Amino acid sequence: MISQLGRYEVLSELGQGAMGVVYKAMDPLIDRIVAIKTINLGLAQEEKEEYEGRFYQEAKAAGRLNHPNIVTIYDVGKSAEIAYIAMEFLQGRELRDVLREHDGLLPVDQVLDMVAQVASGLAYAHEHGIVHRDIKPSNIMLIRDGHVKITDFGIARMASSAVRTQTGMVLGSPKYMSPEQVLGKVIDQRSDIFSLGVMLYEMLTGEAPFVGDNVNSIMFQTLNLVPAAPGTLNSKVPDMLNFIVAKALAKERDDRYQNAKDFAADLRACREILPRSTQPIDTTPPVREKKKLDAIHVTARSEAEDAAENSVGTLGLSLAFDSSEATLRLAALTSNPDDVDELAKTLKMPSAKAGKQGAVRMPPARPRSATPPAASSSKVLILLLVMLFLMFVLYVY
Numbered sequence: 001m002i003s004q005l006g007r008y009e010v011l012s013e014l015g016q017g018a019m020g021v022v023y024k025a026m027d028p029l030i031d032r033i034v035a036i037k038t039i040n041l042g043l044a045q046e047e048k049e050e051y052e053g054r055f056y057q058e059a060k061a062a063g064r065l066n067h068p069n070i071v072t073i074y075d076v077g078k079s080a081e082i083a084y085i086a087m088e089f090l091q092g093r094e095l096r097d098v099l100r101e102h103d104g105l106l107p108v109d110q111v112l113d114m115v116a117q118v119a120s121g122l123a124y125a126h127e128h129g130i131v132h133r134d135i136k137p138s139n140i141m142l143i144r145d146g147h148v149k150i151t152d153f154g155i156a157r158m159a160s161s162a163v164r165t166q167t168g169m170v171l172g173s174p175k176y177m178s179p180e181q182v183l184g185k186v187i188d189q190r191s192d193i194f195s196l197g198v199m200l201y202e203m204l205t206g207e208a209p210f211v212g213d214n215v216n217s218i219m220f221q222t223l224n225l226v227p228a229a230p231g232t233l234n235s236k237v238p239d240m241l242n243f244i245v246a247k248a249l250a251k252e253r254d255d256r257y258q259n260a261k262d263f264a265a266d267l268r269a270c271r272e273i274l275p276r277s278t279q280p281i282d283t284t285p286p287v288r289e290k291k292k293l294d295a296i297h298v299t300a301r302s303e304a305e306d307a308a309e310n311s312v313g314t315l316g317l318s319l320a321f322d323s324s325e326a327t328l329r330l331a332a333l334t335s336n337p338d339d340v341d342e343l344a345k346t347l348k349m350p351s352a353k354a355g356k357q358g359a360v361r362m363p364p365a366r367p368r369s370a371t372p373p374a375a376s377s378s379k380v381l382i383l384l385l386v387m388l389f390l391m392f393v394l395y396v397y
Contacts, residue, residue, distance in 0.1 A: 006077045035089045061153040069121030071151045092143035092283045104206030107277035111203045117148045119264035126189035135195035136176045142283045174215045182219045190253045197248025205233040
């Protein structure tokens with residue numbers, strides 16, 4: 001893990017973002033904890049220009065916004081081949097994780113309160129000419145007292161941006177895409193309203209309105225299917241809310257809410273007629289001990305995988321176990337002498353032919369048909385891999 005990005009002192013790794021790693025860091029100038037989103041620019045020139053352009057586009061988009069429901073951007077910079085954005089460090093949880101914990105269903109009044117906050121943040125962004133384009137639960141953070149913040153304006157569109165999303169280029173998450181996104185049409189604020197309607201439907205019913213075995217199936221349903229009213233799947237959803245969802249999910253843009261402010265107002269009006277739930281949502285980030293690796297960071301691991309890793313980690317190879325010698329002995333049982341000599345050279349060990357003291361003694365090899373010289377090297381390599389695998393299986397079991 002890197003230790004420094006510009007003036008920021010990296011403290012730990014928070015996770016993997018869409019285009020890079022997210023770190024927790026300290027700004028020594030004002031003694032403030034920040035979150036730093038990075039993108040590795042060690043790419044081909046064409047890819048580098050595209051990703052770097054989109055990365056700075058996010059900084060410009062979100063940096064212009066100052067709203068209680070949008071994450072605050074502090075700084076942007078570049079260190080060697082890593083570009084980064086320093087932003088507000090949020091102590092909370094992704095909405096995606098909260099939904100998983102509650103099997104997709106939360107109290108209706110709390111759902112309305114959260115989605116109304118998202119709609120308010122989007123209304124502010126839209127008024128400043130910015131469309132998010134990727135509204136979904138993983139881009140919504142729940143923090144203290146039911147407060148929510150929109151994150152990741154990574155594919156936001158700005159009229160003044162030099163990196164433009166062109167007609168015919170599809171960006172976003174398929175399950176939450178608007179029909180115009182699916183068709184690659186020009187996008188405006190009403191696309192965000194549709195995506196937020198999809199998220200609202202999922203939060204009310206525990207099911208996505210458009211599902212399929214593959215992306216094409218989901219996109220077909222987005223264009224053609226009218227989902228069942230949320231109230232048919234959740235009896236606690238009032239009729240008024242069924243109409244609100246239907247309006248947000250209208251296929252034609254002119255039939256939807258024309259601005260997010262009206263959407264938020266209707267959600268709050270509906271919330272006022274509902275009884276208030278008393279159980280607050282736990283937004284405390286789970287404490288997980290992470291094993292830091294120098295080059296590889298493994299994320300999204302299940303508990304079973306973690307348990308398996310821990311159990312294997314308690315095993316250790318005996319200091320008396322010589323894997324090279326064992327490999328060579330196993331090879332002698334199944335290979336001709338030429339293959340064994342080739343393998344011995346690869347392992348930098350004396351072969352049976354060498355006749356020197358300390359050579360590994362090989363049992364007589366079984367007669368085999370001659371192998372063409374051209375296939376010998378590849379065969380030895382395959383044999384080596386097979387032997388190493390067999391040794392590992394024998395050792396573990």
